[in-house]
Structure formats: C-alpha cells, structure tokens
Amino acid sequence: MLPTSLLSLSLTLLTLFTPPSLASAIRQGAANPPKIPNGPNGSGESQPQPYAPQPALLTTEWTASVGSNPSNHWAQHPRPQLKREDKWWQSLNGIWRYRNLHFASSARMNVDISTLIPERYATGGGGDEAGAEEGGGLPLEEKETLIPSCIESGFSGLAETNVTGMLFTRTLEFPDNWINETGRRVLIHFEAVDYEAMVYVNDNKLGHNVGGYFRFTVDATNALKKGEKNELQVVVRDPTDEPGFYTPHGKQTRTPSHIFYTPCTGIWQSVWMESVPEDNYVRDLDVAADMEGKVTMTVHSGSNNTTAVKVSVLEDGTEVATYNASSDQEFSFQVPDPKLWSPDSPTLYNISVTMGDDQITSYTGFRTISKGAVNGIQRPLLNGKFVFQFGPLDQGYWPDGIYLPPTEDAMLYDLDLIKSLGMNMVRKHIKVEPQLYYHACDKLGLLVIQDMPSMRPAAIQAADFPNPTQQAEFERQLSVMVNQFKHHPSIVTWVIYNEGWGQIRDDGNYPEFHITDAIRALDPTRLIDSVTGWFDHGAGDFHDNHHYASPQCGTPWHSSPNTPYDPNRIGFQGEFGGVGHVPDSKNLWPDPAAVATIPETYELSADLDAYNYRTHVLLGELRDQVERYACSGAVYTQTTDVEGEVNGLVTYDRRVVRVNVTQWKSDIQALYDTAEKRAP
Secondary structure (H helix, E strand, C coil), X not given: CCXXXXXXXXXXXXXXXXXXXXHHHHCCCCCCCCCCCCCCCCCCCCCCECCCCCCCCCCCCCHHHCCCCHHXXXXXXXXXXXXXXXXXXXXXXXXXXXXXXXXXXXXXXXXXXXXXXXXXXXXXXXXXXHHHHHCCCXXXXXXXXXXXXXXXXXXXXXXXXXXXXXXXXXXXXXXXHHHHCCCEEEEEEECCCECEEEEEECCEEEEEEECCCCCEEEECHHHCCCCCCEEEEEEEECCCCCCCCCCCCCCECCCCECCEECCCCECCCCEEEEEEECCCCEEEEEEEECCCCEXXXXXXXXXXXXXXXXXXXXXXXXXXXEEEEEXXXXXXXXXXXXXXXCCCCECCEEEEEEECCEEEEEEECECCEEEEEECCEEEEEECCEECCEEEEEECCCECCCECCCCCHHHHHHHHHHHHHCCCCEEEECCCCCCHXXXXXXXHHCCEEEEECCCCCCCCCCCCCCCCHHHHXXXXXXXXXXXXXXXXXXXXXXXXXXXXXXXXXXXXXXXXXXXXXXXXXXXXXXXXXXXXXXXXXXXXXXXXEEECCCCCCCCCCCCCCCCCCCCCCCEEEEEEEECEEECCCHHHCCCCHHHHHCHHHCCEEECCHHHHHHHHXXXXXXXXXXXXXXXXEEEEEECCECECCECCCCECCCCCCECCCHHHHHHHHHHHHHHHHHHCC
16 A cells, blocks of 8 residues: 555646645745846846857767757657657757846745746836845846756856756747647646746746656646747756755765766756647556557546547557557557567557547557566566666766757767667666657667666765655655656666665664555556665665675675675665776866866776776676576666766767777676576
8 A cells, every 4th residue: 555645646646747835845944035037137128148158178079069050959859658740849949048046045045936926028126126135136147048958067058056046038939820720728848957947938827846857847828928929937946955955866966076976957858849639638648568468558638537549559550459448547458469678679669549639659668577586586577587687877977968968869879889788778877867868778678777866865974864844755756757757668677765865764764665665556567676775674676785896796795784685585786896997188077176086986997908807807706696696687887987987888078988899798798698597
C-alpha cells in the first residue's frame, strides 16, 4: 500500500503544473511581494542589450555553431512520444529577453514568486524609487538571451552566476488559424525550468511549477489577444544550494569544488507551443509493452472525461494491431509475435492514437524487465534472460552549455561513443535529461539506469537532513520523474538515493523502504535501486557497492561505508574505476579552483599508456568477479571529465579520447562472455 504522503501526491500526478502552495516546500518564510518594474525605470520602453555568445572557459567542436542561427537552436520536436502534425506545433526557442531581479537579500530570496506581477506593458508608476526598493538599488537591465540555455553558460549570452531571481520574456507569434479557427486551444510547454517558475501571458497568471528537471504545460488560449502583440513572461527563482534551501539539484553548487560543479539556472530545456482541439485532446500517454506482446496503455485526455480512442500499432509503416478503447482508464491488448527490444536489437514500433479530431503519434518497444534466480544467484533479467549490464557514469555536463549540450549532434556524440565501445548501459547520474536523450537511447539500444537528482549531500553531515516538508517535496518530484519518463523502453532501473545524499537515516527512519513501495506501485515494470552506494538498509532490488578504483561486485569482501553483499538482492557495482589523467592545458577546464582539486582524483596515471594499462587491470578484476562471484553489472566512472574531475573516457571538451578503443572493446566483450557462461 502506498504511504499516505506519496499516495496523495500520486493521485495528482496528472496535474500539469504545481499548485503555488507547494512552493513552501523550498522556502523558509516569505516576504510581501512587490511588482516587477519594467526597464531601468519601470517604463518598459528601453531596448535590450543585443544577444552575443560569451566566451566559454573551454569549447567543444559544437560551440561555434550555437548562436549563429538562434531560431534553429534545439529546433527538434522535444517529445517524440507525443507528437502531432507539424502544422500544429511551433518552437519558442531562440532569442528571449532577460532581467536579473537581484534577489540578494534574504527577504527577496524567500519571496513567493507566485504573487509577483510582471506588468510588462505598464508605463510609469515605478521610477527610481521602485527600482531601488525592488532591485536592491540595482537597475533591472534588460538583455537578450538564447533559450534554452543555462544563464551561467557562454552561449546564453549572459554568463551570469549566483542569480536567484530572474524574468524571461518574448513575443508570441503563431499561425492565424491557431487562434482564428474555431474549436482549438493553444498550449505552451516547458520541458524544464530550474528551479521554480511562474508563467504569464499578457500579465495573466497561467501556471506555477516547482522542480528543475520536469516538463509542465499552461493553456494560454484565454489570455491571447487576436490581432495584437502577445507577451509570454516567465518569472524564475533558483536558489540552488543557498543556505536555508533543501531542493533536488544534483551536483549543482554555487561554490564548485571537485565533484560538485557550476549550477544551471533558468529555462534550460526547450519551450514550444501547439494547437489542440478545444473540446478534447490527448494530453499524455502511458505505454508499456512486454515480451509477450501485451500492450498496456492509458490515454490521458485534456478534459479528463471518458472519450473513445482508437490505437494502432505499426511496424515499418504496416499496421500490426488496432484497438478501440476509452480514455482516462487503463486498457490492454495484444500484438502477435512482436520483435523484442534489446541492446542488440532495439526494435521500436510506432503508435497512432486518435481521439475525436485529435491524432498523435508515439512509439514503444516490447521488452520485459525483471529479476530472478539464475543458478542460485539473483540476476537482472531482460526478456527472461540474464544480461550483464556495463556502462559509464554519465553526468551530462558540458563546458560550453553546463547542463545543456550545445546541439543534438553533441548529445549524440557521447551516446555513440558509449555504444561504439560495446557498452550496453548508461547510468544517468543525479540529473534528468531532455526527452530527446532517452529517445536516442531507445533507438540505440542503451539500457538506462536513471538516478533521481539528489538533495544536498549529507553523507558526512549526519544531522543535515530534509525536514518533513522538504522530504515530501523530494518524493513528489521523484514520482513526477517516474511518471514522465516511464514510457521509454531504454530505462530499466530507477535510483532513489546516491551515497546517502539527502537520505534520512536517523533513529531507524529509513524512507527508502516506503518510497520503494510507492515507486513500485507507480511503475511495476522496472527494477529499483533504492540506495546506490552507502547506507544500504536492505530496500530495493539491488545490493549496490561503490568502491574506487577496484570493484567489489557481489564479492565476499567489502569496504566501509558499503555493507556486505546481500544474496537476496542483485549484486551490482554502482561505481568503480575513476582512473584519472591530466590532459594538456588546452583540453582542461581552466578554472584555477577546479585545477587545484585535481589531486583529489581517486587515482592519477602519468600518461595514456599507464591509464589504459590500469583500466585493463580493473576490467580484468571485474571479469574475475563476474566469473567467481555474484556480479551482475557495473558502472565505470565516467563518460567525460567534468570541471576538476579528469577521469573521463574523453576529456571535458570531447576532443581527446583517452581509451584504447580496441583494448576496451575486447575487455568489455570478455565481461559479457563470462557472464553468459554463468547463465547457460
């Protein structure tokens, strides 16, 4: 049974944005909110500083292409699993306007942004006095910026740091038939805004969202003006790890140091709008397809009223199954003899859903994730067979874009590299990526272990735990992550806690147990790694060990703070390796503070010959553990260097590949061959 706190939250998961009351989960206190002045003196008439990319501390091969054609910036449809005809959607990425609201004082930092009023078209009424009062005496200078981006990045055109409050605006333009054609509505979608956002159109408040990794939608229809200029306004507040705030933010910090990095603030994923039928439309899909050909679906409608739907499943354009059902309730049907999805054969089937005048396309892959005993050892099973999982810890950081890859090609470079080495898995480490990332994994056949972004690290500070309100917000966002990404066939495991960060563990209170049960109820089709690394109390499907540099995967030895291998769960090496090598200065993140932390690397090799010898030895140790003990998978640290960490398969700028590709492919194949012999 779901615990009361998460059960009540799960019942409202289909809500498209967070009620303003939930904002209290990340604040301590509040202040009487002022209005946001317009322009330096509240006039709203000043011209913004023109957009120009700022120099990055370290570039990639794709850096120069960003900003040359802003309207084409991340112009792909952001949600391949819920797509209408091209004429009904439009990207809002490109040049926006930005103001730093100077939330410097504690009162301003804690202001309830759900009550701020942009008043974009106000004239006068502000003046210098208002600017001084509301901006701490600083002018609210307007600048052009590129969306999506992190404001800390160079290609945002801002390269600003330690900003808590900000305002983003842009003019809305759309085809005439979107607003003039009767029977249609206009939705605006945000794929992710870090951390809290309040959305307005023409000063009309439309929606409020808390959580920096998840999509939300507002209905702008009634706020739009026909034949006039329409203004989209987004107020954002992101405290990151400021004192007094305890939020899911992963490795972001305002004081970067070694394994904690530059934060990402603002609208860092795509914004887009689409036109949908007025009476009803497909709002979302839940899709799961198993190895037996059973498809389980829920078609969520915009009206939440039961409506007839028709579902078709297609293979290479040929319809292989069709089913008539009703929206807003789960239904199942069979597809005969489907080709199964796996890393070796990532077959995907297209799906068409029709609801009245609305039609969307989606896709799925037929596969079953489970666990079971194979020759007396608990194993992860894919389509009923033990598949050894091996891949990198993937943090998703970029020197030019911070959280956002500069282009889709850049994003695909990392995934193609992983796949080309023979790896079949990637652990997405305490970050959630854009939907296009998981779509690529679906197509490539990469298994994804998906972490929930952690709250503040508390592994050493034993008393630094979230309070009940903050814990409830963490659980709410975790359930949102599961519901928004559970239809990707590539995702095979959910991770709740990493190395005790934000994990309550006082007086026998171990929330991972009730969270595991709650996530299992939300998504029974995947495995759950309740605690990757330390402070394992026995919850979930995995016994997950972290140890550098050598692995301890399902072995009869361990090192504190890991616990002894538990034969009732899957033996797994959640992190190991981490062998470092200092690259040439031209390939190194040049921040002196980051460079100073390089000696903290787990192990440093003098040159690439030594690096590849050491990694060969470590992969050999892992192979021996697969052969002798209960090792079912492992995560090597890591895909790329990140700021002060220099232990990537490639450097941070992606220009130097450290690994001996032939050697690594051979060593990785040996892992699979050895595992296969353990499960005849």
